[in-house]
Structure formats: structure tokens, C-alpha cells
Amino acid sequence: MKIIDLAPEHEEIYCQCLEDWSDEIREAGSHKRDWLAEAKGRGLRVKLALNETGTVAGMIQYLPIEQSPADGRGHYFILCVWVHGHKQGRGNFQKKGMGTALLQAAEADARGLGARGMAAWGVLLPFWMRASWFRKHGYKKADKLGMMALMWKPFAPDAQAPAWIRPRKKPQAEAGRVVVTGLLNGWCPAMSMVHERARRAAAELGGAVEFREIRTADRDVFLEWGISDALFVDGKEIRNGPPPKYEKIKRKIARQVRKL
Numbered sequence: 001m002k003i004i005d006l007a008p009e010h011e012e013i014y015c016q017c018l019e020d021w022s023d024e025i026r027e028a029g030s031h032k033r034d035w036l037a038e039a040k041g042r043g044l045r046v047k048l049a050l051n052e053t054g055t056v057a058g059m060i061q062y063l064p065i066e067q068s069p070a071d072g073r074g075h076y077f078i079l080c081v082w083v084h085g086h087k088q089g090r091g092n093f094q095k096k097g098m099g100t101a102l103l104q105a106a107e108a109d110a111r112g113l114g115a116r117g118m119a120a121w122g123v124l125l126p127f128w129m130r131a132s133w134f135r136k137h138g139y140k141k142a143d144k145l146g147m148m149a150l151m152w153k154p155f156a157p158d159a160q161a162p163a164w165i166r167p168r169k170k171p172q173a174e175a176g177r178v179v180v181t182g183l184l185n186g187w188c189p190a191m192s193m194v195h196e197r198a199r200r201a202a203a204e205l206g207g208a209v210e211f212r213e214i215r216t217a218d219r220d221v222f223l224e225w226g227i228s229d230a231l232f233v234d235g236k237e238i239r240n241g242p243p244p245k246y247e248k249i250k251r252k253i254a255r256q257v258r259k260l
């Protein structure tokens with residue numbers, strides 16, 4: 001196994017989260033590619049794990065915490081670490097030490113760049129990106145927002161713990177129409193997929209439904225809302241646990257249309 005920096009020849013597969021076999025990833029559109037073009041200039045770091053035959057099997061992506069959904073100083077924030085675990089496509093590479101190797105490489109890189117610590121999000125339930133995986137690797141919980149823990153490993157003795165930036169504003173229902181609001185950063189294809197499903201459902205349901213896109217990769221926009229990625233139908237959030245299916249999103253919008 002080898003850990004390498006993201007190179008142009010791997011950008012396409014990186015933007016597909018290594019899931020080039022997945023129709024769902026195609027639904028996510030080009031948001032990640034657009035985001036990547038900008039994030040490179042904002043300090044994004046990406047490392048890939050290659051197996052012995054050169055297949056890209058894992059990735060870790062992290063950026064200065066000042067560009068992340070957390071509030072902190074001089075840290076890097078891990079947006080995502082992912083070792084391909086599906087049988088489809090390139091196959092399951094989990095539990096072979098790749099995740100650990102990626103995390104160690106990212107931490108060494110961040111230390112070399114003078115970071116005061118590393119932060120990451122983790123789910124407090126035993127699925128998806130588990131907070132417990134970071135705990136095993138020496139991270140502590142610095143903050144919590146619902147089921148989302150902010151995990152943290154200080155490198156400097158006087159490093160200050162980061163905290164989540166909390167929601168500051170949410171869309172309101174409006175008379176005479178249904179407003180579907182998609183807040184989108186663009187870094188995560190799962191979120192982009194939900195966003196594009198909502199856009200499609202809103203268009204299909206016709207004139208009474210308005211789709212509004214709010215691009216939170218713009219830091220000022222993110223700070224105005226305090227929300228990086230979310231989908232609202234009128235004032236109500238459709239939770240982004242596992243990505244909701246197109247039919248579920250359409251049903252929720254249609255229910256609001258019937259109430260008009």
C-alpha cells in the first residue's frame with residue numbers, strides 16, 4: 001500500500017468518492033469538481049491510498065479549519081476519510097490498515113505545515129463516519145451538535161479546542177408558494193445528490209414550487225446561515241442522515257403544495 005498526494009490523473013475518481021460504479025454518484029452532478037477548483041486555492045489537502053496494484057482504494061481530505069464548518073484557529077479539519085468498502089467497483093479495502101495510514105499521513109502533513117491540531121466530524125452512532133474511530137486514534141470530543149461530534153487532537157500544548165459553528169438562520173415558509181431551499185457547499189457528493197434530487201422534484205411539481213440554492217462555499221454566506229449543507233421544504237429541514245431518495249423528497253414537497 002502507498003499513500004500519495006492527489007494528482008491530476010486521479011481527480012476524476014476522487015470527485016466520485018472512488019465510486020465510479022455508482023449511478024447515485026452521477027446524480028450529484030459536477031458540484032465537487034467545481035468545489036475542488038476553488039478549494040485548491042484555499043488550502044485543501046488530499047491524500048490517496050493506493051493498493052499494491054495501484055488502484056485508488058482510499059482518500060482523506062482536509063483543509064484549514066478557518067474554511068470548515070467549525071470555529072478554530074491554526075488547525076486542519078478533516079472533511080472526510082473514506083476507504084472504499086463496497087463490493088461493487090474496485091471492491092472492499094476496509095480493515096487492512098488503509099484508514100489508519102491515511103490519517104497518520106494527514107496528521108504528519110498538518111504538523112509539517114505548522115498546524116496546532118487536527119479536527120474532524122464523527123457521528124456518535126455506530127455508522128457512517130464514526131466518532132469512535134477517531135477516539136481510537138487519540139482524538140477527544142471538543143463539541144457536539146445533535147449526533148455530530150467535533151473530534152479533536154491538539155498538536156501544540158496551548159492549542160485551543162475548536163467548536164461547531166451553530167445554525168444562525170433558517171428559511172421561513174412563505175404565503176402562496178412552497179419554497180425548497182438547498183444549502184450546498186459542494187464538497188460532498190452525497191449532499192450534492194440530495195440537493196439535485198430536490199431541484200428535480202421541485203421542477204417536476206411545477207409553478208407553485210420555487211427552488212432556491214444557497215452556495216455556502218462562500219464563507220460569508222456560510223457564516224450568515226451557520227449551516228453548510230441542508231435541505232428545507234418551507235421552514236422544515238429534511239434530515240440528511242442517509243441521503244433521502246428522490247421519491248421521499250418529492251412526496252414531502254407535494255404534501256406542502258396540497259396545503260396551499
Ligand SMILES: CC(C)(COP(=O)(O)OP(=O)(O)OC[C@H]1O[C@@H](n2cnc3c(N)ncnc32)[C@H](O)[C@@H]1OP(=O)(O)O)[C@@H](O)C(=O)NCCC(=O)NCCS
Pocket residue numbers: 079080081082083084085093094095096097098099100101128129130133188
Ligand atoms: C473508518 C474507515 C476510514 C477506517 O478505514 P479502514 O482502512 O477500514 O481502517 P483500518 O484498517 O485502519 O482499521 C479498521 C479496523 O481494521 C483492523 N485492521 C487493520 N489492519 C488489519 C489487517 N491487516 N487485518 C485485519 N484487520 C485489520 C484494525 O485493527 C481496525 O479494527 P477496529 O476498528 O475494529 O479496532 C473506513 O472504515 C471507512 O471508510 N468507513 C466509512 C467512513 C465514511 O463513511 N466516510 C465518509 C464520510 S463523508
